Structures are given as C-alpha cells and as structure tokens.
Amino acid sequence: MIEPPQITCPYCWQSITIEEPPESDEPIEFVTDCEVCCRPIRVIATWQQHQLDLQADPE
Numbered sequence: 595m596i597e598p599p600q601i602t603c604p605y606c607w608q609s610i611t612i613e614e615p616p617e618s619d620e621p622i623e624f625v626t627d628c629e630v631c632c633r634p635i636r637v638i639a640t641w642q643q644h645q646l647d648l649q650a651d652p653e
C-alpha cells in the first residue's frame with residue numbers, strides 16, 4: 595500500500611498530504627496551499643532511486 599506523501603507546513607507545523615509529483619530526473623518545484631493555515635508553501639520534490647524527497651519552505 596502506498597502512502598500519500600506528506601510535508602510539514604513551515605508556518606503551522608501541521609503535517610499535510612500532497613499529491614504525489616510525477617517521477618522526474620530534475621527537482622520539481624511547485625507551490626501548494628497549506629490545508630490547515632491556507633498559506634502558500636513552496637515544495638521542492640526530488641526523486642532519488644524511486645524515493646521521493648520533499649522539502650517545504652515558506653513561499
């Protein structure tokens with residue numbers, strides 16, 4: 595069973611679930627709104643050997 599990816603909101607520190615980004619050789623950067631505090635989070639998704647690494651920063 596595949597768990598949906600989660601990030602920690604850099605504003606309110608809640609764990610939020612995001613849509614899994616497509617696998618890519620290049621880091622994928624996108625902005626998503628925190629579902630708790632509604633502030634924009636800049637997410638950098640990096641795939642390494644089919645493992646997803648997520649970094650969340652304030653926008």
Ligand SMILES: [Zn+2]
Binds near residue numbers: 607629
């Ligand atoms: Zn938040």
